Structure formats: structure tokens, C-alpha cells
Amino acid sequence: MKIDRRAVTGLVLSGGLARRMGGVDKGLQPFGGQPLALRAAQRLQPQVAAVAINANRHLDAYAAWGWPVWPDADDRFAGPLAGVLAGLRSAATPWLACVPCDGPHFPPDLVARLAEETGEADVVMPVTLDPATGQAQPQPVFSLLRCALRDDLAAWLDDGGRKFETWARRHRCVMLPFDQPGDATAFVNVNTPEELARWAQT
Template structure:
């Protein structure tokens, strides 16, 4: 069994927020608090410590009293660059990632990912969900439904850092391409809405804390 103290939480907030008008998405208000505050509140009880990957607005993010780490790869290279940065300062044997724009992440995320990682002796566990329009009540339809990988919600062993280093040095950027060379386990979560990410100002304006 993996203990909470062995897991570092990494909040990915290093993007440019292009679809939201080039603003830092994690700092945009949902209700009376920035979205990242909601993410931190849900993730903090599930891990031993939290690090935030961020490439701008460092002074604002410092207010959340978590260590900050910037990408080591230039030009906003995506979530793998954020993971790469987080791994560079991680001191625990496991790290779990979550994006700053998913304020409803499940409170059992790490528990389920850790159980599957241990059970399957995998290197990485990643969440999968069924889109709401494809959800069914009976088991027969559930097994044939199309599952969607929530690639930035994953728990991994930090000893695969060198594998990621090599992948990035060779120019790799896509998360799915990196996963292809790892032993992964997909972990099903029933409520896809828990993994909703808010990408645009319009989506944010339409979202309330009880709307998901």
C-alpha cells in the first residue's frame, strides 16, 4: 500500500491560457476564489505535499504557500514539461498530477490511482471516464462504452524520470506518445464531470460551484 506521505501532488499551472485570452487560468475566479485554490483544497488531503508548476505570475502563486517550479524546457512545451519540472524537485517515490483548471477533481482520485498502480505493478496509473452521453446503467452497455483517458490526472513512480528526460530530449511532447512505452494502468471513474476542465471565459462564466 502506498502511503500519503510518499506522494507529491503536482498542480499543472504552466500554460499560457490561450483559449482564455492568454491569462493564467488557475488565477481566474470561480465563485470568490481562484480556480487553483479549489484544486489545492481537494488535492491537499490526498497527498503528503504539493508543488505548483507555473511559468508566470509567480508572486501571485506564492500566496498559496506551496513550492513553485518553472518549466526547464522553453516555449511552453505542454504538460509533460510541467511534469518534467515537478520531477526535478520531487523527493517522494510517487507524484500525482492535476491541472489548475479542474476545480471539481474527485476526493478519491489518488486512492484509486494508487490502488491500481500497486495491484497491477504498473509504472503509471491514469484516470479514464465515459462521456456523459455514453454513460449507461447496466453492466453490459458499460463494458462496450467508449472510455476517454484523462491524461493529466495520473500517478506515477518518480523513478521513471530518466525515461521522460530522454523522451523530451528526442523532441517528444505528446502525453499519449510517452505513455506508449510505459507499463500503465487505466483507472475508471464514474463521474466524468469531476474531471471537467474550464478552458474559456464563457465556460467559466457558466460554471458555479454546484453546477457540475
Template structure:
């Protein structure tokens, strides 16, 4: 199973005053760079989804792509484009504002998928009844974090149809496609995100 990764940095960052969130500095480095440092040991190919400042993101030496859909239509728009341009079977997506993301994110998110594939392949008689899992996402036990997700490229058509219908809700799409929430309750702090410039400047970090 070939897996690539995409850092989602295509939002408007309204709560940060409209700045490009992934390029904001935390501990002297852009948020997107912190995310890449946590991802690079987990997956060989990492790209950035950015709708602004693509040249600046490209300076990190990573492939950069914008949403196919115009007007900042949310993370699912970036996910759709990421799936369409992927050369892998699955794509691991993470938001750009979580510099402490789990170092075992991929390992845990892929476990239900691998188990379902093994069962699907070994039980051909019930294969039609037990389809393999194509989508998983993280939960910290209290909150769900759907932008931390592992998604099969086989879902491109379904996601295209969903967005064309005018829907943008991530969890709704996931639940319609038999997703599995993976427990990261032992790493709640890993999902700490930064929504304001004051958050980034806090000395608590």
C-alpha cells in the same frame, strides 16, 4: 510509498485569451485554490507548476516552480520538472482548471501500483518478467484524462529522453511505459474543466 502532488498551471491558456488560467476566479476563488482544497486531504505536500506569476501563486503558501524547458512545451515538461524536484517516490499531478477533481483521486490511482508492488515483492522468481507499475492515469469511461496521473520518479530518465526526441504527446509516453488507466466512470462530472472565460462565468455552476 511516499507521495507528493503538483498542480499543473504552466500552460498558455490560448482558449482563455492567454490569461493565467490557474489564477482566474471561480466562485470567488482562483481555480488553483479550488484544486488545492480538493487535494490537501489526499496528500501532505502540494506544489504548483507555473511559468508565469510565480509570486502570485506563492501567496497561497505553496511551493512554486517553473518548467526547466523554456517556451511552454506542454504538461509533460511540467511533469518532468516536478519529478526531478520531488522528494517522494511518486508524484500525483492534476491540471489547474478542474475544481471538482475527485476526492479519492489518489486512493484509486495508487491501487494498481500497490498491487503490482506487492506482487513484485512476493514473487521474486518472476520479478524480472513482472515489473511494478510506475504510472497510472484517470479515465471517465468515455474520455481519458492523462493530466490526472500518478507517476514514479523512476521515470525521469525515460521522460527526459522522450522530450529530447521532440515528442510531447502524453498518452503516447504513457502507453510506451505500460501505464494503467483507472476507471472513474462513476465521477464523470469531477473532470469538468474550464477552457474559456465564459465557462467560468456560466451560472450553471
């Protein structure tokens, strides 16, 4: 069963500490002439009914772009799942599609392709193939999730859980192959200043 984009809120995850980038607010770093998180939000907007941004610093800067800003519930910086929880709790739709701010080349049809495979799933997660090794690589921070998972995720985080894929696999999780031309590099994350500079040229 395919779900309509009107049933999906898109969330850009920009709430981390970006330690490998020197602790700067990664979502505000320039990429191709605009901040990373702004680029991600604009790329996501045509794919969903509404867009929001998860951020924990410089909230006024993010809010100036015109989308809602949903911080984590506390100041633990508990990783991307804490941002996902903020989205699951705040979205007015039954589904949430999340993308990280540091994945500037995610597919422009990401949500549509994930939505084709919902069925009875609670989570639909892209899986790519490493071009060097041929190994499958789940891409959990680009997932489509039912917002009804909010209470379960809150309990998981309270118990100290942090790994996205581990939590997702506790539910009805579809691992969807993304094997079209270009998919192998579409989910690249920029985690260092050197990677930011290199991928900005592609």
C-alpha cells in the same frame, strides 16, 4: 499493492499559455471566489504528503499561497508534460500525482483510488466514459506517476514528444476506470471564459 499518501507529492499544473482563454494566466482566474489553481491545491492537499504548483508566470502570486512553485526547466511552454517533468525532478517522494489547475471538480479521493492500483505500474491513469457517446476517455493530466520516470520523460521531451498519453503508454501504464456516480463530469476542464462561468455555477 496500494501506496500510502505519504509517498505521494501532489502537483497542480498551471504553467500553460491558456490560448483559448485569451492568454491569461488560467490558474489565477477566479472560480467560486478563489483562483482556480488555489482551489485545485486545496482540494489536492488532503490526498497527498505535500503540494507544489507548476507555474511559469506570476510566480510571486502563486508563491504567496505558501506552497513551492516549480517552473518548467525552460521557456518552451512544452505543454503539461514539461510541468510534470518539473514535478518528477523536484518531488521528495517516490510518486507524483498531477492535476490541472482547470479541473476544479476532480474527485476528493482521486489519489486514493489511483493508489489502490499501482502494483508494478509506472503510471496509473483515470479513464471515464463520455455520457453522450459511452466512449472511454483517458484523463492523462490526472495521473499518478513514479518519479523514477524523470530521465525518460526528459529525453522524450528533448526528442520533440508532447502527448501525455503516448508517453505514458510507453511504460507500465494502468488505465483505471472511474465509473462511480459523478465521475463523468469530475474531470471536466474549463478552457474558455464561457466554460469558466458555466462551471462556476455547479
